[in-house]
Amino acid sequence: MAEQGAKSLGPKVGLTTTIPVEVVLAAGLVPVDLNNLFIGNLLAYQQVSQAEAEGLPRTICAWVKGIYATLMAHPEITGVIVSCQGDCSYSQALGEILAAMGLSVIHFKYPYPKDRQELRREIAKFRARLGVSAEEVAKVHRLLQPVRQALSHLDRLTWETGQVRGRENFQFLIASSDFGSDPVAYYQKLTAFLQEAQTRPHRHPPVRLGIIGIPPIFLDLWDYLEELPAEVVFNEMPRQFSMPYPFGNLVEQYLAYTYPYEITGRLADIKAAIQERRLDGLIHYTQSFCFRQMFDQMFREKLALPILTIEGDRPTVLDSRTRMRLEAFIDVLRP
Numbered sequence: 001m002a003e004q005g006a007k008s009l010g011p012k013v014g015l016t017t018t019i020p021v022e023v024v025l026a027a028g029l030v031p032v033d034l035n036n037l038f039i040g041n042l043l044a045y046q047q048v049s050q051a052e053a054e055g056l057p058r059t060i061c062a063w064v065k066g067i068y069a070t071l072m073a074h075p076e077i078t079g080v081i082v083s084c085q086g087d088c089s090y091s092q093a094l095g096e097i098l099a100a101m102g103l104s105v106i107h108f109k110y111p112y113p114k115d116r117q118e119l120r121r122e123i124a125k126f127r128a129r130l131g132v133s134a135e136e137v138a139k140v141h142r143l144l145q146p147v148r149q150a151l152s153h154l155d156r157l158t159w160e161t162g163q164v165r166g167r168e169n170f171q172f173l174i175a176s177s178d179f180g181s182d183p184v185a186y187y188q189k190l191t192a193f194l195q196e197a198q199t200r201p202h203r204h205p206p207v208r209l210g211i212i213g214i215p216p217i218f219l220d221l222w223d224y225l226e227e228l229p230a231e232v233v234f235n236e237m238p239r240q241f242s243m244p245y246p247f248g249n250l251v252e253q254y255l256a257y258t259y260p261y262e263i264t265g266r267l268a269d270i271k272a273a274i275q276e277r278r279l280d281g282l283i284h285y286t287q288s289f290c291f292r293q294m295f296d297q298m299f300r301e302k303l304a305l306p307i308l309t310i311e312g313d314r315p316t317v318l319d320s321r322t323r324m325r326l327e328a329f330i331d332v333l334r335p
């Protein structure tokens with residue numbers, strides 16, 4: 001798709017999904033994950049309605065409407081990086097709408113099916129578009145390694161010792177798509193958190209859960225599960241966003257990332273987590289109007305563990321029906 005956009009790029013650049021953020025940082029730009037900015041807004045629910053009032057259909061995913069409204073509320077973000085393959089067709093269409101509105105839209109395409117050479121070419125194209133060399137990107141990749149290692153450590157403290165709670169795990173890992181727009185400050189916050197968490201007593205939750213699927217739009221899911229009591233010791237997608245792989249180069253790192261490619265990669269990752277983290281059950285979160293709901297059947301066929309599928313639409317607290325279903329599920333799993 002041709003790039004358009006009357007506005008110049010930067011310094012803040014919106015991300016509609018996880019892309020090679022190392023390239024953005026190497027270009028001296030400030031990455032802003034628009035999903036995180038949207039869901040972190042106390043007015044997130046109203047933003048979805050606002051996007052509908054401006055013409056986006058009720059029958060599309062709320063994340064897309066949230067991103068749209070967030071960009072309207074943040075005119076200082078003049079450019080957006082859109083994954084036009086490997087994310088979803090809604091974001092592809094959103095990119096076209098934003099370009100027509102004058103934003104600078106840059107496309108990044110994950111190869112489908114997964115292909116090393118194709119990915120290498122896409123990253124090189126992305127680098128060229130942002131005007132950075134392979135060496136500059138490699139330097140940022142090296143600088144981020146301690147941050148990614150610290151995130152792996154945090155994840156381990158979640159499932160191995162229980163010193164990190166499911167919600168804390170989610171919040172740090174989900175923010176790793178753009179490192180809170182400031183990797184240095186993010187790393188300082190992360191290391192301070194880890195120092196404190198390591199002094200906590202070990203916890204042994206009676207029910208150990210994994211949440212699979214796209215990041216839940218519910219605001220209180222983890223807290224409610226803790227009340228039941230059950231602990232989330234595997235947040236599939238946020239963990240993927242943190243790229244917990246000790247790879248020496250960017251291509252291998254983004255090739256191991258499961259989200260944009262075939263479902264087989266996700267299945268292998270989830271199966272490994274079930275074993276390693278001794279999961280008792282899985283919650284499959286699905287988003288209303290999202291094509292990824294179709295994978296539910298495959299998860300049920302391929303994963304030998306009880307699965308509860310829940311669906312959310314707008315950014316709000318759990319509805320009473322979902323609460324009751326979660327409660328009944330935990331009752332069944334409780335030893």
Ligand code: SF4
Nearest residue numbers: 061063088214287290
């Ligand atoms: S939840 Fe599904 S439909 Fe919505 S943006 Fe993500 S992939 Fe697309």
